[in-house]
Amino acid sequence: MSLQSVRAHLRQAAPDIAIIETEASSATVEEAASAHNVAPAQIAKTLSFSVKDDVFLLVARGDARIDNKKAKAAFGGKVRMLPLEEVEAITGHPVGGVCPFGLASPIRVYCDESLKAFDAVYPAAGARNAAVRISPERLVEITGADWVDVCGAPAA
Numbered sequence: 001m002s003l004q005s006v007r008a009h010l011r012q013a014a015p016d017i018a019i020i021e022t023e024a025s026s027a028t029v030e031e032a033a034s035a036h037n038v039a040p041a042q043i044a045k046t047l048s049f050s051v052k053d054d055v056f057l058l059v060a061r062g063d064a065r066i067d068n069k070k071a072k073a074a075f076g077g078k079v080r081m082l083p084l085e086e087v088e089a090i091t092g093h094p095v096g097g098v099c100p101f102g103l104a105s106p107i108r109v110y111c112d113e114s115l116k117a118f119d120a121v122y123p124a125a126g127a128r129n130a131a132v133r134i135s136p137e138r139l140v141e142i143t144g145a146d147w148v149d150v151c152g153a154p155a156a
Helices: 002-013 029-036 068-075 084-091 113-117 136-143
Strands: 019-021 043-051 054-061 108-112 130-132 146-148
Touching: 002 019, 002 130, 029 043, 029 130, 043 084, 054 113, 108 113, 108 136, 113 136
Parallel strands: 054 108, 108 146
Antiparallel strands: 019 130, 043 054
């Protein structure tokens, strides 16, 4: 169902963007980088967070780490990752396929400034073997996301 909701969303919001399905899993940053033949940093991972009762998604480059101080300042409180069992219920997407497209319910989306280092990034597309190739600016445009600066140095 999740891949279909992403297809429907993109058909309406960005019919020129094709979903790339692979035989290989792209559920982790490393698997996605291998499947799409790009650096792990170019994978746009979508993380599910909450601050108090506020749930939101953050899309960041694949090798980025959340800087807790920056995140607390940007989101108005201590951020916590959603438990895995809540992620699919809230987003409509399985873990490993979570993306900011075709969401089960309206959820605020943020994109980290770290994505701007690339002309194109590869966020998942609602399945553990699906993604899209998109510019960070277009990603923000079609998801209604806001830019934030909440990541520190890339993970080692």
